[in-house]
Amino acid sequence: MGRSPCCEKEHMNKGAWTKEEDERLVSYIKSHGEGCWRSLPRAAGLLRCGKSCRLRWINYLRPDLKRGNFTHDEDELIIKLHSLLGNKWSLIAARLPGRTDNEIKNYWNTHIKRKLLSKGIDPNTHRSINAGRDHDSTKREDQIVKDVAFGCQLEKTEKSEEQKLNKNQKQNLTNGLVCKEERLELNLELRISPPWQNKNHDDQTRERSTYTASRLYVENGMDSSSDTAKCQTEDSSSISHSSLDISSISSVGYDFLGLKTRFMDFRSLEMDYTRK
DNA sequence: AAACCCGCCAACCGCAACGCC
DNA sequence: TGGCGTTGCGGTTGGCGGGTT
Numbered sequence: 465m466g467r468s469p470c471c472e473k474e475h476m477n478k479g480a481w482t483k484e485e486d487e488r489l490v491s492y493i494k495s496h497g498e499g500c501w502r503s504l505p506r507a508a509g510l511l512r513c514g515k516s517c518r519l520r521w522i523n524y525l526r527p528d529l530k531r532g533n534f535t536h537d538e539d540e541l542i543i544k545l546h547s548l549l550g551n552k553w554s555l556i557a558a559r560l561p562g563r564t565d566n567e568i569k570n571y572w573n574t575h576i577k578r579k580l581l582s583k584g585i586d587p588n589t590h591r592s593i594n595a596g597r598d599h600d601s602t603k604r605e606d607q608i609v610k611d612v613a614f615g616c617q618l619e620k621t622e623k624s625e626e627q628k629l630n631k632n633q634k635q636n637l638t639n640g641l642v643c644k645e646e647r648l649e650l651n652l653e654l655r656i657s658p659p660w661q662n663k664n665h666d667d668q669t670r671e672r673s674t675y676t677a678s679r680l681y682v683e684n685g686m687d688s689s690s691d692t693a694k695c696q697t698e699d700s701s702s703i704s705h706s707s708l709d710i711s712s713i714s715s716v717g718y719d720f721l722g723l724k725t726r727f728m729d730f731r732s733l734e735m736d737y738t739r740k
Numbered sequence: 741a742a743a744c745c746c747g748c749c750a751a752c753c754g755c756a757a758c759g760c761c
Numbered sequence: 762t763g764g765c766g767t768t769g770c771g772g773t774t775g776g777c778g779g780g781t782t
Contacts, residue, residue, distance in 0.1 A: 480750075480776085502767065518768075519751065554770060569771070570749050 477511045481520055485510055489517055490525050523566045530562025534571055542568060543576060547590040 477485070492508035498521065501514030510517060534542070538560055545556045553565035553572075560568065572587075580587040584594065 478752080500767090514767085515753090515769095516751075522769095523750070551771065565770075566750075574748055 476513050476516075478516075481512075481524075485512065486520070486525060489521060493521060493525075519566075523564045526564075528562055529564065534563075534575075538563070539576065542572065543580070543590075546572065546576075546587075 481489075488508050488510055492504065492510075496504075496507070501518040504510075504514055504517050505512045508517070512520075541560060542556060545559055549555050551569075553569045557563055557565040557568050577587045580590075581593075584592055586593050
């Protein structure tokens with residue numbers, strides 16, 4: 465038994481929206497608000513299915529959309545979020561005010577993917593494309609500190625040199641995927657908080673400032689399913705825009721990445737994972 | 741100037757998730 | 762609790778425009 469179609473397709477317009485359709489949709493939503501997409505087209509006098517109206521509004525007509533090129537900061541954030549969330553475009557978009565999931569998805573597929581590939585990084589795994597050869601060479605390559613996101617590649621061949629760096633310096637340098645001997649460190653510098661809402665700039669700035677830094681350690685690969693997953697918080701005072709806003713967490717479970725964690729509430733993703 | 745190629749991105753489609761009864 | 766309608770998500774497509782031959 466099939467599902468009934470969302471609309472009478474033979475009587476519906478398809479393809480690019482006209483200016484008049486846009487105006488009708490905008491004026492209807494302005495006076496009636498979003499929602500009830502199925503009945504909206506008829507009420508607004510549009511020969512479109514509800515799905516199409518919703519998409520047009522969300523991806524193009526919404527007044528809070530930020531048009532124009534992605535900034536370098538947005539690039540960085542998208543790469544970091546993708547390394548953490550994968551192709552969860554809606555979740556990624558929720559962290560980028562004014563950007564839509566569709567826009568980010570397109571941008572990823574047309575720009576960032578290519579950018580990462582040109583740097584020898586697999587955009588799906590965020591690891592070196594050459595990984596997967598013999599174990600020794602892979603291990604050797606893991607000695608190279610890779611900035612996944614932004615191309616600055618730091619070669620860390622001498623452990624003693626690394627030790628010369630203080631914590632702050634290391635923090636500043638490791639702005640991406642970092643491989644340290646047996647331990648792969650993913651410094652995601654990512655703060656999970658409630659998604660961006662429609663707020664004015666000051667509110668957003670304030671909210672941004674309440675973010676906390678997170679670092680993800682995974683040993684011997686990305687799979688962190690072992691029982692030895694360890695969570696710890698870290699004083700983030702050394703990180704430029706950081707503060708603490710940790711929700712109280714009590715239970716052990718699996719987070720949205722499928723990683724075993726003590727934290728079920730990912731609003732407080734400030735933790736280190738270590739896998740033995 | 742025309743033909744072709746290629747990249748971009750708006751829009752579509754199918755399915756999963758959600759919510760209500 | 763299961764069925765059904767609605768909404769949301771992510772993969773894919775196709776048209777358009779700019780660049781190249």
